[in-house]
């Protein structure tokens with residue numbers, strides 16, 4: 408009798424495992440775009456981006472932006488590197504007037520164009536989900552940022568939506584080119600350009616502030632080491648290897664995911680029913 412019960416339990420457990428692991432928890436394919444850093448660029452391309460990022464930093468320091476508009480942006484022609492226009496955060500007027508949005512709107516007013524294929528957008532800080540989506544809809548070839556959201560939020564305690572631009576960008580496969588039924592050309596994301604300046608001279612660290620409206624209390628995983636590191640968030644003995652090609656391969660300690668959890672729960676319930 409106990410053998411039959413065991414066999415029945417095994418059958419139920421296998422069926423549950425098949426059912427549980429066979430389901431996707433989202434209708435969409437999850438994609439994450441790569442982020443290119445200084446070490447991924449040729450010396451010529453890096454010099455171009457650093458030169459343009461310096462212009463945005465100067466615009467912030469000397470332009471009409473004022474002390475609070477640290478998110479400043481510049482759009483340039485990808486071929487001639489001609490400046491098309493600048494934009495800067497005007498959150499005092501509207502919370503959605505972010506630097507990138509303002510640059511796109513400003514450039515649209517100036518030029519009348521609505522597809523930004525053939526141009527690059529520079530921004531002092533990594534684009535929030537709203538701005539990254541606007542950049543994707545607009546069809547920019549590249550977006551180049553200085554400080555990362557991870558630095559601003561997790562390290563500088565600055566208010567941000569905790570979602571990286573390359574995660575938003577990865578879902579762009581659903582789009583077609585603006586005004587053009589051809590496949591979407593992914594926006595290339597280049598990060599950390601002159602972050603040695605933007606992290607400290609443009610943005611501030613608010614962790615000790617008691618008065619700033621930008622102060623946030625970070626809710627971050629201290630052991631996060633990068634999107635393509637299979638140890639991310641689980642294996643504390645894995646050395647930090649973000650942006651670092653030489654990092655050793657690590658194994659994921661946390662294969663215990665939501666599906667495994669459901670499987671264990673259902674098996675447990677089945678055991679109670681069968682053996683009761």
Ligand SMILES: *[C@@H]1O[C@H](CO)[C@@H](O)[C@H](O)[C@H]1NC(C)=O
Nearest residue numbers: 471491492493494495509513
């Ligand atoms: C719009 O772009 C122009 C030209 O680059 C710049 O001088 C101006 O400050 C920008 N205006 C706003 C509101 O961003």
Ligand SMILES: *[C@@H]1O[C@H](CO)[C@@H](O)[C@H](O)[C@H]1NC(C)=O
Nearest residue numbers: 522584585586587588589592
């Ligand atoms: C449509 O996309 C193709 C391929 O990217 C491009 O050559 C063409 O100029 C685009 N047409 C318009 C109207 O944007």
Ligand SMILES: *[C@@H]1O[C@H](CO)[C@@H](O)[C@H](O)[C@H]1NC(C)=O
Nearest residue numbers: 445457599600601602603604
């Ligand atoms: C920032 O880094 C760049 C190289 O990426 C370097 O040329 C520049 O001198 C650095 N600036 C400061 C202020 O550290």
Ligand SMILES: *[C@@H]1O[C@H](CO)[C@@H](O)[C@H](O)[C@H]1NC(C)=O
Nearest residue numbers: 562563611612613614615616
């Ligand atoms: C915050 O205050 C602590 C304690 O005074 C200090 O050690 C730390 O360096 C400060 N952090 C920043 C970013 O100013």
Ligand SMILES: *[C@@H]1O[C@H](CO)[C@@H](O)[C@H](O)[C@H]1NC(C)=O
Nearest residue numbers: 439440441634635636637656
């Ligand atoms: C992530 O790492 C795996 C295993 O090393 C590799 O096969 C894959 O190509 C990597 N993906 C990206 C986007 O770098």
Ligand SMILES: *[C@@H]1O[C@H](CO)[C@@H](O)[C@H](O)[C@H]1NC(C)=O
Nearest residue numbers: 441442443444446447651652
């Ligand atoms: C950037 O360079 C590193 C080191 O060579 C490499 O591991 C990584 O895959 C490169 N990233 C991209 C997006 O090509």
Ligand SMILES: *[C@@H]1O[C@H](CO)[C@@H](O)[C@H](O)[C@H]1NC(C)=O
Nearest residue numbers: 646647648651652653654655
């Ligand atoms: C790359 O990773 C190795 C091993 O974790 C580390 O020793 C080295 O400092 C890292 N290099 C950079 C440029 O981050």
Ligand SMILES: *[C@@H]1O[C@H](CO)[C@@H](O)[C@H](O)[C@H]1NC(C)=O
Nearest residue numbers: 642644645656657658659660
């Ligand atoms: C954690 O990573 C280290 C370094 O790759 C590896 O040797 C170790 O087996 C991993 N531990 C677990 C529990 O996965």
